[in-house]
Amino acid sequence: MRKGKGREAKLSFMGHALMENGNGLLMDFVVSRATGTAEREAVPVMLDDARQRGYRPRTLGADKGYDTRECVRAMRNRGVTPHVARRTHSAIDGRTTRHAGYRASQKVRKRVEEVFGWMKTVGGLRRTRYRGVERTGLAGYFVATAYNLVRMANLVSCERARAVQAV
Numbered sequence: 001m002r003k004g005k006g007r008e009a010k011l012s013f014m015g016h017a018l019m020e021n022g023n024g025l026l027m028d029f030v031v032s033r034a035t036g037t038a039e040r041e042a043v044p045v046m047l048d049d050a051r052q053r054g055y056r057p058r059t060l061g062a063d064k065g066y067d068t069r070e071c072v073r074a075m076r077n078r079g080v081t082p083h084v085a086r087r088t089h090s091a092i093d094g095r096t097t098r099h100a101g102y103r104a105s106q107k108v109r110k111r112v113e114e115v116f117g118w119m120k121t122v123g124g125l126r127r128t129r130y131r132g133v134e135r136t137g138l139a140g141y142f143v144a145t146a147y148n149l150v151r152m153a154n155l156v157s158c159e160r161a162r163a164v165q166a167v
Contacts, residue, residue: 013128013136015119016042017144018050018057019112021105025151026115027055029144031137040071047078059083059101061109067091085109118150119143 003010016039018028028046032038043066050057060075061083072091075082083105086092096102120126123143130136 039065061105
């Protein structure tokens with residue numbers, strides 16, 4: 001992967017997270033080789049895996065890297081409304097962007113970036129210690145699990161605080 005034009009290519013991996021918007025827990029985390037299409041190729045796989053586990057997402061918020069006709073088509077074929085940030089020549093039309101749910105989804109989408117920040121700083125995934133997609137993916141999955149445990153502890157403590165205030 002290249003960080004910019006004229007820069008050298010470096011072997012790197014990309015992490016893809018599927019997050020539940022209601023409570024911010026990760027539903028799935030996958031690592032793949034960094035190619036120009038890795039983000040878009042991960043979407044159908046992650047949606048199919050989520051469906052096999054009984055989770056039925058209705059919308060999927062994503063950044064501009066997912067705004068291609070193929071990716072949007074793959075989401076819609078699976079019954080998922082793509083809430084993707086729009087590019088200049090977007091595959092998303094006004095039927096999707098006119099709803100308040102789209103705007104809310106774009107605001108909540110920032111929360112997944114916080115997950116990646118936590119995984120890089122606290123989880124130590126800024127620079128992997130492992131070689132290969134499988135080993136790096138397993139390490140990423142463990143860090144994602146740790147994030148979920150920390151997140152659940154924070155959610156429980158917030159609920160207890162609200163219960164105490166209500167009494």
